[in-house]
Amino acid sequence: MQSLQKITSKFIPLRIENVDTDQIIPARFLKATTKDGFGKNLFRDWRYENDDETKPKADFVLNQKQYSGEILVAAKNFGCGSSREHAAWSIQDYGFKVVVSSFFADIFKNNALNNGVLPVTVSDAFLQQIFAQGADDTLSVDLEAQTITIDATGAQEKFDINSYKKTCMLNGYDDIDYLLNMKPEIEAYEKTI
Amino acid sequence: MGKTLFEKIWDKHVVKQIEDGPSVVYIDKHFIHEVTSPQAFSGIEKRGAQIFRPQQIVATADHNVPTMHQELPIKDALSKFQVDTLIENCKKHGVELYGLGHKYQGIVHVIGPELGITQPGMTIVCGDSHTSTHGAFGSIAFGIGTSEVEMVFASQCIMQSKPKVMRINIDGELKNGVVSKDIILYIIAQISASGATGYFVEYAGSAIRALSMEARMTICNMSIEMGARGGMIAPDQTTFDYIKGRLFAPQGADWDKKLAAWKELYTDADAKFDVEINIKAEDIDPMITYGTNPGMGLSVRGTLPTVESFADATEKQNYEKALAYMGLTAGQSLLGMPVQNVFIGSCTNSRIEDFRLVASIIKGKQKDPNIKTLIVPGSQEVAKQIKAEGLDKIFADAGVEIRQAGCSACLGMNEDKIPAGEYCISTSNRNFEGRQGAGARTLLASPLTAAAALLTGKITDIRDILN
Numbered sequence: 001m002q003s004l005q006k007i008t009s010k011f012i013p014l015r016i017e018n019v020d021t022d023q024i025i026p027a028r029f030l031k032a033t034t035k036d037g038f039g040k041n042l043f044r045d046w047r048y049e050n051d052d053e054t055k056p057k058a059d060f061v062l063n064q065k066q067y068s069g070e071i072l073v074a075a076k077n078f079g080c081g082s083s084r085e086h087a088a089w090s091i092q093d094y095g096f097k098v099v100v101s102s103f104f105a106d107i108f109k110n111n112a113l114n115n116g117v118l119p120v121t122v123s124d125a126f127l128q129q130i131f132a133q134g135a136d137d138t139l140s141v142d143l144e145a146q147t148i149t150i151d152a153t154g155a156q157e158k159f160d161i162n163s164y165k166k167t168c169m170l171n172g173y174d175d176i177d178y179l180l181n182m183k184p185e186i187e188a189y190e191k192t193i
Numbered sequence: 194m195g196k197t198l199f200e201k202i203w204d205k206h207v208v209k210q211i212e213d214g215p216s217v218v219y220i221d222k223h224f225i226h227e228v229t230s231p232q233a234f235s236g237i238e239k240r241g242a243q244i245f246r247p248q249q250i251v252a253t254a255d256h257n258v259p260t261m262h263q264e265l266p267i268k269d270a271l272s273k274f275q276v277d278t279l280i281e282n283c284k285k286h287g288v289e290l291y292g293l294g295h296k297y298q299g300i301v302h303v304i305g306p307e308l309g310i311t312q313p314g315m316t317i318v319c320g321d322s323h324t325s326t327h328g329a330f331g332s333i334a335f336g337i338g339t340s341e342v343e344m345v346f347a348s349q350c351i352m353q354s355k356p357k358v359m360r361i362n363i364d365g366e367l368k369n370g371v372v373s374k375d376i377i378l379y380i381i382a383q384i385s386a387s388g389a390t391g392y393f394v395e396y397a398g399s400a401i402r403a404l405s406m407e408a409r410m411t412i413c414n415m416s417i418e419m420g421a422r423g424g425m426i427a428p429d430q431t432t433f434d435y436i437k438g439r440l441f442a443p444q445g446a447d448w449d450k451k452l453a454a455w456k457e458l459y460t461d462a463d464a465k466f467d468v469e470i471n472i473k474a475e476d477i478d479p480m481i482t483y484g485t486n487p488g489m490g491l492s493v494r495g496t497l498p499t500v501e502s503f504a505d506a507t508e509k510q511n512y513e514k515a516l517a518y519m520g521l522t523a524g525q526s527l528l529g530m531p532v533q534n535v536f537i538g539s540c541t542n543s544r545i546e547d548f549r550l551v552a553s554i555i556k557g558k559q560k561d562p563n564i565k566t567l568i569v570p571g572s573q574e575v576a577k578q579i580k581a582e583g584l585d586k587i588f589a590d591a592g593v594e595i596r597q598a599g600c601s602a603c604l605g606m607n608e609d610k611i612p613a614g615e616y617c618i619s620t621s622n623r624n625f626e627g628r629q630g631a632g633a634r635t636l637l638a639s640p641l642t643a644a645a646a647l648l649t650g651k652i653t654d655i656r657d658i659l660n
Contacts, residue, residue, distance in 0.1 A: 017508065017511045020625045022626070023626060023627070028605070028606060030257075031228075032231075032271075033231035034235070045626065045631055051631060075511075076387070080386060080486070081322065081417075081625060082604075083229070083336035106356075106422055107322060107336055110337075111338035162213055164214025175352045176242075176344055178352075179352070180240075180348065182348065183245075183348065186208055186217075186245075186350055189208045
């Protein structure tokens with residue numbers, strides 16, 4: 001897993017609530033047997049007219065040239081619905097390292113963390129402050145300090161992450177390495193059931 | 194202080210509590226399917242690791258399979274490759290597979306309970322958010338991502354933070370024409386599509402106790418649609434009667450021992466929930482959704498909210514976006530609106546009882562000539578039962594074809610899709626944009642409401658037919 005410590009980047013504002021994983025990556029793209037190449041189909045049906053890559057929808061934020069960056073900022077309840085990890089793979093493959101929202105769906109949050117994409121939960125008020133920034137303004141996320149800063153105004157908020165997941169993310173460790181090392185304990189547990 | 198049902202099962206399965214981190218939770222049963230498992234198999238192979246407990250895994254092919262001519266090779270090359278990859282992976286790693294053509298094949302959340310694999314007190318996971326279905330048996334069951342599938346492959350354990358607990362009590366008697374799908378659509382409409390995020394939900398109360406296992410599964414199935422980690426119902430005589438005698442149910446002395454343990458699975462009288470919600474069964478009407486998330490639902494006789502009723506500018510904007518997608522107008526009524534498609538199926542409503550309900554309504558009648566149907570049993574066993582009970586004849590006489598088992602138009606991964614711009618009354622679980630096909634407009638409802646539309650070609654209050 002890729003590690004993440006600090007990032008300063010422009011951001012892409014997605015002012016839509018309840019973004020479900022079917023929108024992030026529609027089911028017809030789930031036929032793959034590898035994790036590669038999902039980024040080009042991220043938000044496929046919001047991005048293109050009639051599934052046609054030559055017809056980008058001008059009103060969709062990923063198609064608006066003024067917006068770029070490695071941080072996606074979305075309205076509340078981001079990543080609800082299907083458990084498909086393909087959603088996290090799409091976001092990562094597109095080039096996002098951080099997703100900011102005022103509320104994340106549980107399964108998506110875990111999937112993101114397991115793929116080195118940091119979900120940052122901020123207050124509603126702070127989210128509105130971010131949305132009020134211009135396309136050239138940047139956000140800074142410092143995982144060690146657990147802070148997110150709007151660089152233009154200096155406004156800052158702390159975000160939560162448990163220390164185990166934080167260590168994994170800072171160092172690029174994944175849970176499976178940890179669990180593989182726990183086998184003797186797991187075998188001992190099995191004898192008790 | 195006493196424990197909740199959730200805590201009793203959770204505490205028993207915690208192998209280790211990581212300080213200021215998640216719990217390492219032991220998993221009793223792991224279901225897998227073709228869509229969310231291939232990257233986990235290749236992940237474990239890349240690490241040079243083995244599957245730790247292959248005998249605790251059951252596989253089936255459901256999401257990506259055709260529902261006609263399953264005896265023929267799958268036409269779509271990518272789908273075929275994915276299904277073939279599952280066959281190969283299961284063979285290589287010694288995992289039991291009920292694949293296409295197997296008599297136990299079907300939607301993963303239909304076959305687990307029907308084969309008696311799902312049992313009270315278990316921890317159950319699957320790379321599918323509707324794994325919450327199995328909670329109807331008093332188990333902790335939840336959906337996971339593919340990295341987590343790989344974790345369970347590697348260690349039979351998963352890392353999870355302990356969720357908070359919520360109890361939803363539904364007391365009283367349901368009105369005529371109201372079934373369990375209406376209960377869960379009502380709950381989600383009340384608390385919203387994110388109202389239970391971070392919680393594990395226990396459904397309780399006299400209206401729940403009165404439900405069959407099939408009906409309980411419908412409720413637990415849709416827990417994820419309000420954001421819940423999972424949903425569960427304490428096991429009782431209805432549960433035990435359902436399990437007894439099934440293929441993988443405990444037998445003989447083992448049954449007696451298990452049964453005694455299962456009878457201890459209930460929330461203690463003095464246990465505390467983080468949130469408790471009370472609902473009167475009498476308040477629930479036949480429900481239907483009008484928007485693009487399952488929380489956007491109302492009584493079939495209701496009217497859509499006005500734009501002004503949303504306080505927040507983003508909410509207003511989102512509501513208008515949903516209305517535009519659905520081709521509906523704020524304030525309108527849905528009753529009598531023509532629909533073009535009816536889908537009866539999915540892990541929410543594709544069990545034998547659902548087909549009995551539909552058959553009871555359409556018996557001796559003809560489907561509306563303008564309605565196109567996708568009628569899909571949840572498993573080969575359900576399909577067999579439909580024939581055994583003669584329900585297939587009732588459907589055929591009504592001019593309706595029954596297809597073969599699979600997830601089908603619930604998520605439109607195979608060729609069973611709803612055309613852009615058309616309405617579909619669907620017994621499935623999600624009305625997201627494009628869920629049933631690009632541009633498809635999904636209206637979630639119960640099998641009874643779907644059956645009513647099948648006959649009338651319009652959104653109909655089932656009570657107008659029953660009375």
